[in-house]
Amino acid sequence: MPILHLVLILFATFIHVSPKESNDILVYTVATDQTNGFDRYLHSANEFNIQPQILGLGYEWRGGQVKTHPGGGFKFNLLKKALEEHKASNKLILFTDSYDVIFLGKMDELIRRFKQTGAKILFGAEPFCWPDPKLADQYPEATEGKRFLNSGMFIGYAPEIYKLLTRDEIQDTDDDQLYCTKAYLDQQFRDEAQIKLDHKSEIFQNLNGVSAEIEIATRQEKEGEGELYYVRNTLTRTEPLVVHGNGAAKYTLNYLSNYVPNVWNSVDGCKQCKKGAINLGTVATKDFPSVLISVFIEQSTPFLEEMLQKVYFLDYPKERVHIFIHNSVKYHIGIVKDFVEKYSNDYASFKQITPEDGTPEWTARDLSLDHCLAKKCDVYFSLDAIAHIDNPYTLKLLIEQNRTVVAPMLTRPGKAWSNFWGALTKDGFYSRSNDYMDIVHNEKRGLWNVPFISNAYIINATLLRKHDRTVLNYTKPNLDADMAFCSILRDLDVFMYVSNRLEFGHLINSDTFDITRTEPDMYQIFENERDWEDRYINEEYPENFNPEKKDAQPCPDVYWFPIVSKRFNEALIHMMESYGKWSSGKNEDDRLNGGYEAVPTRDIHMNQVGWERHWLHFLQKYVRPLQEKVFTGYYHDPPKSLMNFVVRYRPDEQPELRPHHDSSTYTINIALNQRGLDYEGGGCRFIRYNCSVVDTKPGWLLMHPGRLTHFHEGLRVTKGTRYIMIAFVDP
Structure with a gap:
């Protein structure tokens, strides 16, 4: 037998303890199937040492389609048979439904409250006259609380309850609530049997139609322990002891049962999570x-x-x-x-x-x-x-x-x-x-x-x-x-x-994922930042902020940081080559205001492939912290950059770049492919310092000051194709 099935069977055996009678009260319920709701009912009963007698377990349900139609007489016929041996005793009988009921209090308190009512039979009350609304006018007026009888929960003395159950014949498919309603509306029988309704829900709380009146409240019972959650009726200011999620209110009951009875508090957390668990x-x-x-x-x-x-x-x-x-x-x-x-x-x-x-x-x-x-x-x-x-x-x-x-x-x-x-x-x-x-x-x-x-x-x-x-x-x-x-x-x-x-x-948020784009995942930096980082940010990037790590500085005030992954490099190159509209490398450039570029390159701008906004976010989130770390005292959040582009160097196109100053406060340059594998030659020479960076690392960022100090040139590519990502930050 598979281990999971074995554990479930053992768990079911554990919760079906043999019922015991107390001297004062017998608790009955009906359940023909072991549902999740039935297990919850038993757990709540066990919380207060209540041991209900389960009627009908394993039997076929013969009470009709009670979820959508009147029915349920089968329950009363089972209960009637069970009470035959107690009909002459003075025992109290508590009957509740099981699949949609939970206990919230101790039995001695329930008995005390019942006896205070002076009733021989006490039913829960609800705001609806169901299943026959035409009988509503025959009900006595209720000065407070709910007016109409609900048969899902009641308590009373055995002789009176037996008289109620035998007052008339009830077929298995007849409606149990209609049966009780007719008995209650018979004033002579009501007076003789001393039947009352729990109008204010001091014991029984039926939830259907009143969920807005119910709240979960807390009290501190013992110092140093977690708070105790309980259910409160805000209209009648009562704290019921048994709650019934009848009708459409079963979801309200499910919500309440996440906290009560003794299910969760802020100190212990989930107190019931381990019940029934396996290892x-x-x-x-x-x-x-x-x-x-x-x-x-x-x-x-x-x-x-x-x-x-x-x-x-x-x-x-x-x-x-x-x-x-x-x-x-x-x-x-x-x-x-x-x-x-x-x-x-x-x-x-x-x-x-x-x-x-x-x-x-x-x-x-x-x-x-x-x-x-x-x-x-x-x-x-x-x-x-x-x-x-x-x-x-x-x-x-x-x-x-x-x-x-x-x-x-x-x-x-x-x-x-x-x-x-x-x-x-x-x-x-x-x-x-x-x-x-x-x-x-x-x-x-x-x-x-x-x-x-x-x-x-x-x-x-x-x-x-x-x-x-x-x-x-x-x-x-x-x-x-x-x-x-x-x-x-x-x-x-x-x-x-x-x-x-x-x-x-x-x-993942897939709402904006546009597969008509080349490399559509690259555009997900806003919607799915965590996943974007995992794929496209260099795994060594966090080490840039390790206070024990010395920043690489291949030339004076030229810093070198790992920032993006190989996947980023490949994706960005693919985006550019798929777009394919590389500039001519001439001074005339209609992409720019004024149409003139003083230091032209063969390039594609980020805005040409719809990635400008994404790149500026990249600058702010991943580049700016590095800049603030090494160029202390300079803060500009968010950074601005009007020129963001990928440059392509080839021996037969543009192999190098003449000496120049960048129109920026600082410039970043990310190598997108591998020297010695994808191309030969290349690099950047900072003329004032006679210092060159030639063995650039893919995914690593070079950051250096722009105008005034770092006059530089792009060294000749002698073979292959070199790609770099450039941004002139804060021009």
Whole structure:
């Protein structure tokens, strides 16, 4: 048996403890299936040593489609049978639903509050007369709180509750709330059974229609310990002990359950995260859960090459990993092909769907679920091309969390854009939860039950085996694939968690990625700065600011710094050669104001290839700190530069440059290719100092003062082609 399945079964066995009766009260609930909500219910009960008796577990549900239609009489028939042996006792009976209920307080306090009401049966109250609104006028007026009965939670003495349940016949598919409503509206029976409603939610809080009245509050109970979160009804100023996320309010309950009961505080953080978790460190590699990693490339995406590399470098035994790639973008065929040719044999299996196949995203995602089952995988890991998994332990960590569906939190660096929603609007679209900004900026870390995840998540394959593609799929009218899938998961009452317990990675912003450009990734310096730096900034650049490192100075006041990578050099040369409109090298230059260049070169300006704005940002962010370091006392932020261009030297075009002063406060010169390999000769001679720099290093920047002091010339290139990037800064 796969280790993941074994652990889940053991965990389920652990939470199904044998119920015990106290002297005062019996707690009952109905659950025919062990859902995520049922597990949450049991955990909340366990927090207060409440041991409910579970009715119907393992039975087929016969109470109708209660999510969309009246029904639920099956619950009462199960409860009626269970109470037959107690109908003459004086025990208290507490009944609640299970999938959408949590306990928030101790049983002795609940009993105390109930007895204060003087009722023999106490129901929770809500603002809606459901399922028959025509009965609303028959209800007694409520001076405060909610007027109408809700049958999802009630407490009372066994004889009275048994009389209520046997007052009339109720079919399994009849509506339990309508049954109780009719009993309550029968004034004679109401008086005899002493039935009351908890109008102010002093014990029972039904959330449907009142979510705006509910808040999470905190109190400090013990000095030095974390604060205690509790639920407060701001309208009635009460602190309920049992909360019911009935109707459309189940997402509010999910939000509350991220904090209560005793789930999270600012000192201990996530107190429930380790419950049910597994440890792969004790598992032999051959017994690791089998994983299908599905990569979806549905739009042109910058830095895809790095994204795929990070998939490969996930710290997980590759013989336990199957790969599925759906690429619908022709532009990315080459990158995917390189990845497949280089790494496909390292995995247990490899399947790809290419753009030529014409498979829509929705279909491809459904196929990947079935492919997981065909490979008998234990875990399904979905990754979109914009999801960069920077932490190589992510897959292990998510599996060890041992939840049905869990996503690593990913954000656009420095932004509030993430791969989850904290709340939903009434029509199922994005809404911001109260704690969204705290979570997305990691001011709160934990494991969060949320209504929507995307871009990266794992699914326990037991869920895929439970529901075939007619039920669990990525297709729903008028919704994109992720929204459809999450909507279906919500309908199935499957919890979706997002974890920010650790840093896992980040999201790429592909909104402005323009594949009509040559080297489109080079233009992503604003939208995806982190990834741009990783690819294009020299890995030695941070060492420039090491106070123990002496700056290279090949000539007086001429400084030498590593600044850009080989990929940058190659990309910039490619951009220029693809554009191809090199200047003539003559004094006449219609690109300039006045049309005259005193010291002409064969060059292409940055603004000709649409990279002027990007280059000026480069000057400010990466060059200016170097200038301020070596030319102390000169500050100009942002630096200005009107002349930014790549020069091409060739023996048969322009092999050299005559002596001249630059029209700048300082000049930078970046070598873009390798002397001795790509060209021979070349370099720069500073005439006043009779000092030359000839063995220039690709990706290294020469920085020197401009006008007045550093009269210089470009030395002759004798063979090949030399490329340099020039900027005259602060002319």
